Amino acid sequence: MMTKNEIFGYAPDKKYDTLVAYFSMEFAIDQALKLYSGGLGFLAGSHLRSAYELKQNLLAIGMLWKYGYYDQGRDGNALMKPEFIEKQYSFLQDTGIIFAVPIHDAPVLVKAYLLKPETFGSAPLFLLSTDIPENDEQSRTITRQLYDPNETTRIAQSIVLGIGGAMLLDILKIEPAVYHMNEGHSLPLNFYLYAKYNNLNEVKKRVVFTTHTPEMAGNEEHDYALLKEMSFFYHMQEHEVKSILGLDGDRLNYTLAALKFARKANGVSKLHGDVARKMWGSNPGICEITAITNAQNKSYWKDDKLEQAITTDDDQGITTRKKEMKRLLFKAVADQCGKLFSADIITIVWARRFAGYKRADLMMRDWDRFITLIENKNYPVQVIWAGKPYPEDYSSIDLFNQIISKVKPFANCAVLTGYELALSALLKKGADVWLNNPRMYREASGTSGMTAAMNGAVNVSLPDGWVPEFAKDKENSFVIKPADDKLPVEEKDTLEARNLMDTLENTVLPMYYHNHAKWITVIKSAATDVVPAFEAGRMADEYYEKMYRI
Structure with a gap:
């Protein structure tokens, strides 16, 4: 099993002694590693680079997208067309770790790779893949395309990132003091933590959340029944989720749920912090929303x-x-x-x-x-x-x-x-x-x-x-x-x-x-x-x- 020293390759600065696990669906770290669509990934990539420069006690969890987001090609008339081309990354370390994540009440095997800090000068990044021979074809598609248009595949992607990422940390015997959700994609993480601690306050102590989306329509939500069917809530029932979080209705909004699970949340500029508080502030039980303005390395x-x-x-x-x-x-x-x-x-x-x-x-x-x-x-x-x-x-x-x-x-x-x-x-x-x-x-x-x-x-x-x-x-x-x-x-x-x-x-x-x-x-x-x-x-x-x- 990998030790923390082997993962980091450096001794974290004592100024940053709190161990943080940073969850994001996309990271833009280097041109050679196509795991991003836009600004969310650019931000996460710069965060990891600066965390490395400061020698912070932070590691990240992401997804290994077989086809990336997509390649932007042209057709015969020089107009844009999306192309999906398999990516190969010889510089990722195969950790040898394979574990099962429940999706649709069935085990899906997840393999973990590591982008070591010295490769591109970034905090350590674990990347999860279901595209391995041990899985059936449907399970293998989960990590093929960032933001897959199929609703159930998108939900499965969040399960792998959130629950799979938390399970990997347990396998590694790494217990972060803080789990940082960069956007709501990794929301299932919280249901895994609730099953582990059986107490909402224990989850809140450990979770912080960054929201990037100032449009209500851009905040992902799905039917409770579909989420339950897909094991999104880990071992929890729909009525338990609604009771614990004080929610009702037929659809779960990822951002609203994250704001209820987190100890603290932030918008990504002062203006966006104001917008986020206006968007969500009327909901009882949400955490404080502050602002930390994005930046680049x-x-x-x-x-x-x-x-x-x-x-x-x-x-x-x-x-x-x-x-x-x-x-x-x-x-x-x-x-x-x-x-x-x-x-x-x-x-x-x-x-x-x-x-x-x-x-x-x-x-x-x-x-x-x-x-x-x-x-x-x-x-x-x-x-x-x-x-x-x-x-x-x-x-x-x-x-x-x-x-x-x-x-x-x-x-x-x-x-x-x-x-x-x-x-x-x-x-x-x-x-x-x-x-x-x-x-x-x-x-x-x-x-x-x-x-x-x-x-x-x-x-x-x-x-x-x-x-x-x-x-x-x-x-x-x-x-x-x-x-x-x-x-x-x-x-x-x-x-x-x-x-x-x-x-x-x-x-x-x-x-x-x-x-x-x-x-x-x-x-x-x-x-x-x-x-x-x-x-x-x-x-x-x-x-x-x-x-x-x-």
């Missing part, structure tokens, strides 16, 4: 040459390095789209998980004005879009492909596929403007803008998520004026599209082309202001201070 994301130029106040060095990084990005543009971009032209990038509320096409809402922007000879621009829609979100895939079709005729507009860690880094380093224009209060944090600021890309953003904690308009970023909250959605979209274009045309472009010294000052201010406040070392430390220590 600088040592992974930064460009060393640009950082040196910023640190030494070398304006010419900043300009030179920024153009070099733009040229690296433009090689990807040329490769994918056959378009040659110029490092002398301001480059606007919209890149993030592709969902409707993020409004990738907001610039295009007034098409005539968009054409005027991209054909302006006095202030030439280049625009790049990238992002991954959920493979079953056909409206978002359709929007992605509409943008591809609309901008195909324009030599200065491109849509890139393959939005994973490597392309994300290229885009942040090569962008001049990092555009963020979600519908207000729908973006819990929006951490991509943090790593953009670390790499000389200036945020142009609505004041949602983390942005109000960072943005100083025209000093370290450019803030798009939001519309009145009381207006209908369509009217807000129209007004905010107008405000976005006003910001670009009247402030951003003139400064870039006519007052570049000021532009460089904005870059330097952003890079200075984003660290340490939005660097993951601060976040990892704050979790210990606010959430883990009892």
Whole structure:
């Protein structure tokens, strides 16, 4: 059996002596390990990297997805199509541990692998797989695709993560002081712990919860009867679950149940903490909801040459390095789209998980004005879009492909596929403007803008998520004026599209082309202001201070 020393490979700092088990459905740690879909994974990956740098007493539990999330390919017309390709990871350690998790009242065998800390510089991460020869075909499919569209498969994934992860820790004879649920996917963990301790307060003492979803529809829920049938509650009956948690109705909401099981919970920005308290605060028996703003690991994301130029106040060095990084990005543009971009032209990038509320096409809402922007000879621009829609979100895939079709005729507009860690880094380093224009209060944090600021890309953003904690308009970023909250959605979209274009045309472009010294000052201010406040070392430390220590 593996010892704790063998798992960690380092002695945890005594400052972080509380042992924490961190459960997440996705982790973005390295381009070579495709276990993530978007921001939740990017956040979890940065958390593990900073936990390793700080030598925290934290290990993680995740899932080994055979096909990852999906690969973003193109069809014969260069439109996006999802592809599911088997992944191989020779760098994972086979622990030799196989154990049974009850699903549908039948044993499903789970195999545990370990991503050792020294491989990518992260806290130890155990990855669970059911795709082994000992299982039947249906059981093997559980860990094949992140966020499988089939309802029962999704439920089984949560059972493997939550109950399977807790069982693995017991097998290893590791008893965490704290179990941290990063989102509600690992909720079955709590039913396993209740069976172990037979007391809700004993579970609460050990569990903390982070919620990332500021939309009620985005918080997963299923029928109690189906969950019971699938052994989601471990050894508990439906009426026991409702009685212990003070719940009723026919469907169990994962977030609400997690808030009742946890000792403490947090939103992922100050604004999101407020939103979460308004969403859930009227429910009796929920825990305190505080806020710990998300952050990103600088040592992974930064460009060393640009950082040196910023640190030494070398304006010419900043300009030179920024153009070099733009040229690296433009090689990807040329490769994918056959378009040659110029490092002398301001480059606007919209890149993030592709969902409707993020409004990738907001610039295009007034098409005539968009054409005027991209054909302006006095202030030439280049625009790049990238992002991954959920493979079953056909409206978002359709929007992605509409943008591809609309901008195909324009030599200065491109849509890139393959939005994973490597392309994300290229885009942040090569962008001049990092555009963020979600519908207000729908973006819990929006951490991509943090790593953009670390790499000389200036945020142009609505004041949602983390942005109000960072943005100083025209000093370290450019803030798009939001519309009145009381207006209908369509009217807000129209007004905010107008405000976005006003910001670009009247402030951003003139400064870039006519007052570049000021532009460089904005870059330097952003890079200075984003660290340490939005660097993951601060976040990892704050979790210990606010959430883990009892």
